[in-house]
Amino acid sequence: MAENNQNAVAGNVAAKPKPAAPGAAKPGAAPGAAKPGAAPAAVSDGGVYKPPVDRPDSNPYKASRISLVNTWFQERFYVLLPVIDYLKKKEVPQHRHSVWYYFGGLTLFFFVLQVLTGLLLMQYYKPTEAEAFASFVFIQQKVPFGWLIRQVHAWSANAMVLMAFIHMFSTFFTKAYRKPRELMWVTGFALFVLTLGFGFTGYLLPWNELAFFATQVGTEVPKAVPGGAFIVNILRGGEEVSGETLTRMFSLHVVLLPALLTILIAAHLFLVQVLGSSAPIGYKETGRIKGYEKFFPTFLAKDAVGWLIGFAILIYLSIISPWEIGIKADPLTPAPLGIKPEWYFWGQFLLLKDFSFPGGELAAIALFTTAAIIWVLVPFLDSKASREEKSPNFTMFGLFLLIAFLVYTFRVFLLYR
Amino acid sequence: MAQQGNFKSPSRMVALGGEASLSSSGAITSGKPREQGLGGIDFERRSFLGRVVGGIGAAVAVSTLYPVIKYIIPPTITTKSVNELLVGKAAEIPENTGKIFQFNKDKVIVINDNGKLTACSAVCTHLGCVVHWDNEQNLIFCPCHGAKYKQTGEIISGPQPLPLATFKVKVVGEDLIIAKA
Numbered sequence: 001m002a003e004n005n006q007n008a009v010a011g012n013v014a015a016k017p018k019p020a021a022p023g024a025a026k027p028g029a030a031p032g033a034a035k036p037g038a039a040p041a042a043v044s045d046g047g048v049y050k051p052p053v054d055r056p057d058s059n060p061y062k063a064s065r066i067s068l069v070n071t072w073f074q075e076r077f078y079v080l081l082p083v084i085d086y087l088k089k090k091e092v093p094q095h096r097h098s099v100w101y102y103f104g105g106l107t108l109f110f111f112v113l114q115v116l117t118g119l120l121l122m123q124y125y126k127p128t129e130a131e132a133f134a135s136f137v138f139i140q141q142k143v144p145f146g147w148l149i150r151q152v153h154a155w156s157a158n159a160m161v162l163m164a165f166i167h168m169f170s171t172f173f174t175k176a177y178r179k180p181r182e183l184m185w186v187t188g189f190a191l192f193v194l195t196l197g198f199g200f201t202g203y204l205l206p207w208n209e210l211a212f213f214a215t216q217v218g219t220e221v222p223k224a225v226p227g228g229a230f231i232v233n234i235l236r237g238g239e240e241v242s243g244e245t246l247t248r249m250f251s252l253h254v255v256l257l258p259a260l261l262t263i264l265i266a267a268h269l270f271l272v273q274v275l276g277s278s279a280p281i282g283y284k285e286t287g288r289i290k291g292y293e294k295f296f297p298t299f300l301a302k303d304a305v306g307w308l309i310g311f312a313i314l315i316y317l318s319i320i321s322p323w324e325i326g327i328k329a330d331p332l333t334p335a336p337l338g339i340k341p342e343w344y345f346w347g348q349f350l351l352l353k354d355f356s357f358p359g360g361e362l363a364a365i366a367l368f369t370t371a372a373i374i375w376v377l378v379p380f381l382d383s384k385a386s387r388e389e390k391s392p393n394f395t396m397f398g399l400f401l402l403i404a405f406l407v408y409t410f411r412v413f414l415l416y417r
Numbered sequence: 418m419a420q421q422g423n424f425k426s427p428s429r430m431v432a433l434g435g436e437a438s439l440s441s442s443g444a445i446t447s448g449k450p451r452e453q454g455l456g457g458i459d460f461e462r463r464s465f466l467g468r469v470v471g472g473i474g475a476a477v478a479v480s481t482l483y484p485v486i487k488y489i490i491p492p493t494i495t496t497k498s499v500n501e502l503l504v505g506k507a508a509e510i511p512e513n514t515g516k517i518f519q520f521n522k523d524k525v526i527v528i529n530d531n532g533k534l535t536a537c538s539a540v541c542t543h544l545g546c547v548v549h550w551d552n553e554q555n556l557i558f559c560p561c562h563g564a565k566y567k568q569t570g571e572i573i574s575g576p577q578p579l580p581l582a583t584f585k586v587k588v589v590g591e592d593l594i595i596a597k598a
Contacts, residue, residue, distance in 0.1 A: 120485065120488055120489070123488075123489065142492050143488060143491075143492050144484075144487040144488055144490070144492060145484035145485075145487050145488045146488060148484055148488075149484070149485075149488055308477070
């Protein structure tokens with residue numbers, strides 16, 4: 001069996017030695033041929049000399065260095081070797097928009113950083129009303145490098161959201177969602193929503209004033225919808241934002257959301273392995289693809305360079321521009337002036353404020369929900385792209401959303417400087 | 418067997434076609450030999466680059482792990498060690514009972530045996546359980562593995578290797594004071 005395995009891992013060799021075709025020389029005639037135990041070479045019946053047949057080696061990789069550990073696993077898990085071969089198949093097309101392929105990996109990188117730094121923060125953090133702020137300050141001031149871990153967690157969260165934004169819009173504008181990758185778009189959108197959920201639930205955990213009032217405002221939003229008070233009650237674990245809310249947000253932030261996100265990331269990555277990276281419409285036909293590079297290891301190595309750059313920027317930001325510690329939340333103090341949510345909620349925040357007419361909040365929520373539903377259904381609506389035709393209408397729709405988002409975000413930036 | 422190799426790339430197709438003649442005698446078609454695939458690579462330059470990348474990678478890994486390891490080690494909370502501590506009122510320990518107080522880093526059991534006050538460590542020297550005063554047997558008892566000590570902390574029987582450390586205890590007015598031995 002081991003022989004077959006080595007053939008398989010080397011690739012391009014059939015797993016079982018095939019019987020030789022009729023008319024060919026007897027198996028075993030050539031030195032080192034596939035079948036062991038065959039008749040010894042050269043000496044044949046009747047004393048007739050048969051010259052050895054020159055035939056290609058069945059396993060040209062047998063001289064390649066395979067470590068002991070590798071061999072150990074190969075002997076036991078050879079059934080998985082086709083999976084590894086399958087992974088080796090993955091390729092990334094190279095063209096002038098190839099740069100956008102890096103942002104999904106960057107999002108994943110920042111997520112992994114979030115998991116690691118989050119786990120570290122949890123070693124000291126106490127998710128209760130009485131102790132949350134104190135433990136948060138303890139991490140920042142008393143634990144060695146605690147400030148760094150917290151700053152990296154906060155910055156990496158923002159970086160993850162930003163990368164997800166870029167990944168989503170670049171996917172949209174290159175129409176990578178089109179057939180057959182509809183489900184990649186849907187899982188990707190779900191991942192994006194979960195990412196925003198992480199941002200929202202994590203924001204309360206320091207239990208400082210800003211966190212408290214941001215959550216107060218954020219969890220108030222569903223009240224505009226009929227029956228929304230019930231949802232608010234569930235989100236807050238009571239009528240008001242309190243220690244109960246903190247416990248809920250903490251459990252969502254460290255248990256439910258990571259579990260969901262992990263499952264969805266697995267699905268997303270599985271799909272990208274099966275379906276491959278998409279090239280923009282018409283690029284294959286018009287020869288604008290310069291070539292393909294192997295995902296493992298070439299593209300992954302390039303990806304890793306991007307991760308290192310991202311990591312360096314994170315550390316730089318953590319030191320140069322640290323997030324504040326703030327003041328402990330007190331439900332009986334007035335909200336600080338100029339309170340606003342995190343930047344990725346600015347668009348929604350200002351739209352809610354702009355729609356100040358009666359029933360405006362409900363209209364704004366309805367608008368978001370409709371836009372989100374259309375957004376997630378785009379692969380199914382955009383039939384032109386599915387036929388590999390250009391679909392400028394959808395490009396315009398995406399541009400409109402992107403510009404509206406940027407304008408609103410910038411307006412908040414101007415208003416709340 | 419799943420498809421193998423680079424099927425999308427045109428160059429791979431050429432390679433497959435070019436090799437077809439080799440396997441005309443019915444042998445198993447194989448991949449390109451190693452030497453062909455790695456032609457045109459400057460190995461000396463490659464190993465140098467490999468070392469540089471490995472070296473930088475190691476430096477990055479170490480400088481990332483260092484703060485993480487420092488972070489995991491819990492910070493030492495320094496509390497002032499006092500020689501004497503007022504722990505409460507003498508009336509808190511009625512006759513024939515014991516009560517445990519925190520004294521610096523130690524847990525100290527103060528025992529009132531018919532008016533005679535003694536104090537010793539409340540942590541069993543066997544495996545660290547907290548002991549109690551058993552008035553019926555008139556001894557300090559550890560319920561975890563049955564260690565028995567005298568009121569003064571000396572060993573009576575059980576698995577414990579050492580006697581309990583002793584402390585001084587005194588009553589000033591109504592106050593109960595524990596002091597280092």
